[in-house]
């Protein structure tokens with residue numbers, strides 16, 4: 029199943045018949061999809077569907093047990109996570125996407141220094157602070173003591189300043205107040221405008237559909253829908269998430 | 281004051297070495313989540329290579345380059361690549377067994393490489409210990425002390441600066457929290473981990489070369505004992521802080537010498553204090569440092585959810601086919617075995633097999649403790665020693681039959697077990713392991729030296745028991761007695777496994793918090809099991825002693841405890857048969873090596889056991905259990921494929 033229109037664009041991320049497992053427990057079954065370059069793709073599904081697993085497999089945190097994964101056309105199937113990261117894939121994981129025991133500045137420096145020269149990194153640091161003044165105020169505070177929203181901002185600041193080719197965000201809005209959610213989506217929009225392709229895992233379906241051009245729906249570890257967002261209204265999406273998995277009209 | 285100083289100043293170099301090792305421990309614990317018990321062995325390796333190079337006529341600087349600057353980090357890389365890299369996200373037991381295997385293997389391999397000759401007065405690294413440079417309030421400061429303090433201070437300072445202000449340090453601090461997040465920052469976690477192994481191994485090597493002259497002769501056990509002091513220093517830094525670890529180490533060294541100075545010299549207490557004191561400090565830290573308690577075994581990796589769940593305890597998921605096969609096989613085998621031993625097998629072999637079965641009782645205590653309740657003890661041999669001397673002394677002084685003595689041995693060992701475990705149990709796996717390690721060293725060096733206990737290396741004698749008209753002095757009748765006691769012990773362990781306690785233990789292994797919420801008292805259950813396990817070890821020790829007719833402190837020293845854990849874990853710690861198989865394997869291998877092979881092969885045994893620890897990392901269910909399953913799968917099923925459990929579909 030690939031999203032319509034994908035043929036026209038070089039894919040930022042491509043899954044071909046991917047299976048994945050945690051030890052003896054299989055979590056993904058024959059998942060195939062494409063995230064077209066420069067687009068925003070939303071990955072939806074009920075709890076435990078395997079959305080986070082897709083995100084983890086995409087960035088090499090969890091090994092796939094079958095199938096191929098391509099990033100910008102390059103096969104990265106059994107590559108370690110840091111090599112995939114170096115190809116320009118960033119991943120903001122579920123929960124706490126920062127180093128709690130490092131201060132704000134060290135969090136930023138760690139990422140910048142691994143991709144940029146010392147001088148460019150100092151530059152990037154200034155730009156990050158300029159974009160998020162709140163982080164500048166808290167630059168020597170331990171990231172673990174930031175509020176949930178500030179932690180997500182810190183995670184986004186790292187990618188905003190040095191835009192990756194592909195950004196995978198996993199439920200970045202979970203538990204945030206509406207104002208904070210707005211701010212997260214504003215940042216995501218900025219990142220997309222900078223040319224980054226996005227794979228957005230989201231529970232708040234209407235918010236995701238505002239931004240996304242393509243939608244993937246996972247159920248019980250299988251991909252059941254892959255279609256342009258324009259074909260889905262928010263109400264329909266809710267419905268899709270609640271119908272049983274059985275026969276699927278994923279042919280779009 | 282000046283007397284105080286004259287004790288304190290010689291303590292400073294010790295303290296510096298504790299500090300170096302402690303900082304190394306903190307560094308690797310932080311960056312690779314492994315508590316490297318083999319650190320003392322690494323220090324010994326560098327000290328030995330340094331000694332050999334210098335006595336071959338090399339200049340000191342060249343020997344230092346080879347042994348510490350290049351050699352030590354190289355060893356660090358080898359053990360990281362070969363072993364520790366694979367255990368990072370495994371349970372504490374796996375990590376500990378891996379480290380213990382190294383602790384046993386490294387000195388053994390060195391003995392093969394460099395011979396076993398005694399090496400006296402190791403050379404000093406820099407300034408000569410026989411030259412007095414200046415005096416502080418009348419106390420002479422010699423070159424050895426001076427160079428130790430200067431080198432340590434410089435290294436500690438550089439290390440702290442590096443850790444807090446350089447990019448490498450930043451990466452290591454990030455690793456401490458989550459290697460996966462480090463990967464997501466585009467950095468190879470493996471490479472960062474390797475750097476920290478090189479660094480910490482360098483510290484170990486440096487500490488070894490510095491401390492060697494103080495010991496007077498090079499013996500690996502001296503270095504192993506250093507470890508407890510290093511652990512106490514690391515605990516003073518709550519396992520995170522390098523500066524506090526440094527301070528903790530220095531203060532510990534000074535206190536040790538001051539106490540040693542003020543205690544009356546020449547008695548057991550003062551000569552055993554050096555290895556015993558860190559134990560007391562460690563326990564005090566465990567009890568009174570709340571921050572430390574939170575940190576043992578913590579996992580705050582936000583990406584921990586990427587790891588599959590830990591494998592369930594092996595015995596609970598055995599194949600029915602394997603169950604049937606083992607039950608029938610075991611019954612036939614046991615009957616044939618006992619009959620053979622009573623009839624045609626030679627006396628020598630009956631004695632050897634009796635030894636194996638007596639040890640099996642000690643090993644059974646590990647099955648109960650580790651396999652069933654998930655706790656780790658590094659002093660089961662000490663409990664066995666307590667049992668042996670209880671039975672022996674009761675027989676000697678009160679003319680009590682050994683049969684009564686065996687029961688008393690169990691009771692006394694269980695009581696000692698409660699005392700050892702009480703402070704550490706609240707804290708969890710690693711802390712209990714370290715507390716028991718320290719207790720073992722304390723027992724070796726102080727407890728077992730008194731004439732009322734094991735009387736040191738001279739030992740005590742235990743008679744064979746009599747029961748009314750039955751006399752167990754012949755090997756065959758004693759063999760029967762051991763079989764009966766073993767059967768009773770197995771029955772107790774099985775009853776626990778099947779009964780309420782077993783279920784409670786299973787619940788506790790899953791989640792202590794959840795278990796507590798359904799009314800299980802974790803502390804009480806765990807202490808009960810620990811006490812019972814110590815009691816079993818005591819019974820086994822008493823039987824073993826009575827079989828041999830005499831025992832001494834060296835039969836039950838800490839190294840023996842460590843080997844016990846490695847052997848049982850390797851052979852199979854999750855099943856009752858595992859204990860018996862381990863007993864047989866241990867005694868038979870021991871016999872093979874000591875009686876049939878030339879003495880230069882003596883360290884072969886340790887190498888085999890150490891290699892076993894590596895196998896354990898691959899097959900935590902135990903080698904024999906693994907082989908059995910393998911055989912069953914291929915014989916019974918004809919190699920048929922097993923359906924994987926699909927939770928989702």
Ligand SMILES: Nc1ncnc2c1ncn2[C@@H]1O[C@H](COP(=O)(O)OP(=O)(O)OP(=O)(O)O)[C@@H](O)[C@H]1O
Pocket residue numbers: 050053054055073074075076077078079080081082584585586587588589928
């Ligand atoms: N570390 C793990 N070990 C074993 N099973 C796991 C692990 N992590 C996830 N799973 C299982 O894999 C399946 C998919 O999990 P995943 O976290 O990908 O779901 P999700 O769609 O992200 O759910 P949520 O919306 O709750 O975040 C679930 O059934 C989950 O129980």
Ligand SMILES: [Mg+2]
Pocket residue numbers: 079080081122198199
């Ligand atoms: Mg998720």
